[in-house]
Amino acid sequence: MSLLRHTKGGEVHERQSLTVNPAKTCQPVGAMYAALGINKCLPHSHGSQGCCSYHRSTLSRHYKEPAMAGTSSFTEGSSVFGGQANLLTAIENMFTLYKPDVIAVHTTCLSETIGDDIPQITENAIDKGIVPEGKFVIHANTPSYVGAHPTGFANMTKAMVDYFAKSTREDKVARRVNIIPGYVEPADMAEIKRLAKLMGLDPIMFPDTSGVLDAPQTGVHEMYPAGGVTIDELVAAGDAQQTLALGPVCSGPAAKALYAKCKVPQTTMGLPIGLAATDKMIMAMRSLNGGFVPEEIKYERGRLLDLMTDMHQYFYGKTVALWGDPDQLVGLSELLMSVDMLPKYVVTGTPGKKFLKRMGDVLGDKVHESFVRQGPCADMYLMHQWIKNEPVDLLMGNTYGKYIARDDDIPYVRHGFPILDRVGHQYFSTVGYKGAIRVLEQILNVLMDRQDRDSPEETFELTM
Ligand code: SF4
Numbered sequence: 443m444s445l446l447r448h449t450k451g452g453e454v455h456e457r458q459s460l461t462v463n464p465a466k467t468c469q470p471v472g473a474m475y476a477a478l479g480i481n482k483c484l485p486h487s488h489g490s491q492g493c494c495s496y497h498r499s500t501l502s503r504h505y506k507e508p509a510m511a512g513t514s515s516f517t518e519g520s521s522v523f524g525g526q527a528n529l530l531t532a533i534e535n536m537f538t539l540y541k542p543d544v545i546a547v548h549t550t551c552l553s554e555t556i557g558d559d560i561p562q563i564t565e566n567a568i569d570k571g572i573v574p575e576g577k578f579v580i581h582a583n584t585p586s587y588v589g590a591h592p593t594g595f596a597n598m599t600k601a602m603v604d605y606f607a608k609s610t611r612e613d614k615v616a617r618r619v620n621i622i623p624g625y626v627e628p629a630d631m632a633e634i635k636r637l638a639k640l641m642g643l644d645p646i647m648f649p650d651t652s653g654v655l656d657a658p659q660t661g662v663h664e665m666y667p668a669g670g671v672t673i674d675e676l677v678a679a680g681d682a683q684q685t686l687a688l689g690p691v692c693s694g695p696a697a698k699a700l701y702a703k704c705k706v707p708q709t710t711m712g713l714p715i716g717l718a719a720t721d722k723m724i725m726a727m728r729s730l731n732g733g734f735v736p737e738e739i740k741y742e743r744g745r746l747l748d749l750m751t752d753m754h755q756y757f758y759g760k761t762v763a764l765w766g767d768p769d770q771l772v773g774l775s776e777l778l779m780s781v782d783m784l785p786k787y788v789v790t791g792t793p794g795k796k797f798l799k800r801m802g803d804v805l806g807d808k809v810h811e812s813f814v815r816q817g818p819c820a821d822m823y824l825m826h827q828w829i830k831n832e833p834v835d836l837l838m839g840n841t842y843g844k845y846i847a848r849d850d851d852i853p854y855v856r857h858g859f860p861i862l863d864r865v866g867h868q869y870f871s872t873v874g875y876k877g878a879i880r881v882l883e884q885i886l887n888v889l890m891d892r893q894d895r896d897s898p899e900e901t902f903e904l905t906m
Contacts, residue, residue, distance in 0.1 A: 446823070447849045451830030462823035463842060465765040466791030467860060469584035470548045471497045472594030472625060472692075474511055477546035479631075479649020480602065481670035484542035486512040488529055488558065489550025504860040505628075505655040505868050510665065512536050512545070516552060524556050526563050533564075533579060534572040540665060543673060546598060547581040554585035578673070580605040590792040591859065592692050592767045595625045599696040602648050606676035609704035618644045618682040619730055620706065622696050624689030624713050624769050625859065626873060628656040628669075633871035634688070634714065634723075640736050641727040646675045646682060648696075656868050680704035684730055686723065689713045689769030691794040712800075714873045715773030715881070716780055717746055742875040749879055753886050754781055760889065763787040763825055763846075765839040766858035768797045768816070774838060774857065775804045777878060783836075783885075787813050787828045789820040822846065836885065853888035857881070 470487055474497045477485035487494035494513035501509035512535075514520070514528040529547070536545055547560055560581040567573050582597040589597075599622060621638060623631045632652040638645040653669020679685075679700060685708040687697035697708035714723040720743075728735055760783045764771055768790050775785040788801060793816070801814045813828055826846050837843050837854040841862045847854035861867050871877040890906060897903070 446826045446830055449830060451827065454824070454827045454831070457819045457824075459818075461791070461818045461821050464791040464818075464821050465789045465825075465839075465842070466590035466592075466767075467500060468493075468496070468586040469589040469591060469594035469597070470550055470586065471500050472591035472596070473546070473548035473582050473584045473598040474498070474509065474594075475501060475591070475625070475651065476595045476598035476602075476649045477544075477548070478509065478654055479651040479670055480544055480546065480676070481668075481672045482543035482666040483670065484510060484512060484536055484540055484545050486514070486529075486532060486536065486545050486547045487550060488514045488525055488547050488553045488560065490516040490552060493550045493552070500860050500862075501655075503862045506865055507655050507657065509655075510540075514553070521552060521556065525553055525558050526566070529558075529560075529563050530567055530570070530572065533567045537572065537574055537577060542577070542666070544578045544580060546601070547579060548584045548594065548598060549582075550584070551586050554583065578605065588793070590767075592625050592769065592792050593794070596692050596695045599649060599693065600699050602671075602676050603679070603696050603699045603703060606673060607680035607700055607704050607706075608677050609680040609706075611681055614683045614706065615644075615678075615681050616683055617642065617730060618646065618678070619727070620679045620682045620685040620697075620700065621645050621647045622685065622687045622693035623647055623650070624687075624692040625767055626688075626713065627868045627871065628652040628654065629869050629871040630873045630877065633874045633877060637724070637739065637874055638727060640739055641724065642731040642734070642736075643727055646679050647671060648676060648679065680706065682706050684709065686711070686726055688723070690796065690800075691768045691792065693769075712776070713769050713773040714877075715770070716777030716878050717743070717750065717875070718780060719773055719776055720874050720878065739875075746875040746878050749882060750781055753882055756886055756889060757781040757783050757882075760784070760835040761786040762836045762838055763829060763834045763843075763852075765789045765822065765825060765843060768792050768794050768800075770858050772797070772800045772804060774881075775801060777881060779804060779806075779808070781882070784808055785812060785814075786832075786834050787825050789815050789822070789825050791816075791818065791820055793817065826850075836889065838885075853892045855881075855884045855888055857884075 474485040498509045564579045582601040584594040628651045648671040650671045657667035685697045687693035687710040694710045714720040840858045
């Protein structure tokens with residue numbers, strides 16, 4: 443039940459230091475998700491067992507797959523004296539028992555507060571000979587009190603560049619393109635790779651959770667499914683012609699690090715959600731392939747355009763409340779604006795520069811009709827207060843919105859992370875032209891279901 447079930451709205455009190463039902467999850471969840479996108483990688487949570495259980499269970503509940511990971515299992519002793527001994531034991535045990543190629547360590551609130559120096563502990567592990575030849579330990583600092591799951595994803599993705607990418611030649615390899623996909627579903631990563639290959643490019647995607655968190659049932663347990671970017675590919679990323687970073691918050695830092703380290707030129711753009719954003723991605727790819735767009739992609743684009751035209755009459759003027767990750771919110775808002783819907787309320791608990799400006803650019807002359815907030819107090823409670831005062835036609839966001847949907851009886855499309863109460867979303871892409879068709883169909887279905895439900899007998903129509 444939501445906190446506001448029995449209230450009628452009223453004055454929205456400004457808060458400075460209290461978050462109620464945050465519109466985010468914790469940093470290490472994103473770091474663990476990114477690490478699972480490396481082939482034969484075992485993520486490791488340097489903190490207490492409780493943290494690791496939360497990270498793993500959130501991922502497992504969203505993807506309906508086991509999210510394998512280790513923990514340093516902090517107790518009172520490690521909280522006081524530091525977690526070096528625990529991490530050394532963990533590294534030794536994990537390489538001995540589970541034989542990963544990479545252990546990707548992320549920190550937690552506790553180990554950050556203690557100030558554990560992970561590179562120093564890793565050096566110590568190498569000196570002691572407990573990191574086998576040809577195996578790696580990488581790390582990202584992910585204190586959750588200064589970030590959220592998208593920043594954890596960004597930090598671990600940047601670590602892949604810091605630890606592996608190498609520039610090995612004077613010239614760059616033509617048509618080899620690094621694609622940093624952002625915090626999206628495995629199906630989205632597969633779809634972006636498909637489009638890049640159709641465009642005649644040789645993509646290195648990192649991280650890449652397709653084939654890992656949507657792997658098929660074969661009857662045989664695979665500790666490490668076949669998917670994920672390989673170490674060789676991460677090394678080769680340093681010789682690519684270009685990096686395309688999809689989403690400034692999740693992908694921008696790694697792309698910039700790759701430029702600084704290996705001088706790979708980078709283009710940072712929004713997630714390819716909707717027609718215009720996908721066009722931008724395709725045109726960026728076109729600038730690398732000699733200037734062609736294959737008929738198959740033109741065909742997919744045309745179908746989306748046709749569908750948008752057919753559906754527009756039902757979308758026009760509808761208002762939407764959105765919550766979730768900044769990169770997703772900007773992309774979704776652009777898609778909604780393109781069919782004349784208004785993102786009326788938008789909140790994200792994830793910090794990051796330029797979100798309000800990006801939203802302002804997307805909203806254009808509608809900016810004064812919308813409420814957009816970012817930060818610790820931009821939470822589900824604030825959004826519900828706004829909705830109580832002036833309802834919207836649609837809710838779009840992760841599972842955390844279901845209480846508002848039920849209490850205020852508003853049509854609801856689940857989108858983003860985490861989705862803990864439905865199954866199958868990781869199999870369906872929402873990026874690219876095909877993905878936009880799926881999102882628009884989901885929206886229209888809930889709006890028309892609502893219309894059917896509320897229609898009196900005399901206006902209940904077979905054809906709508
Ligand atoms: S917010 Fe901090 S303490 Fe809580 S689960 Fe995440 S890392 Fe652990």
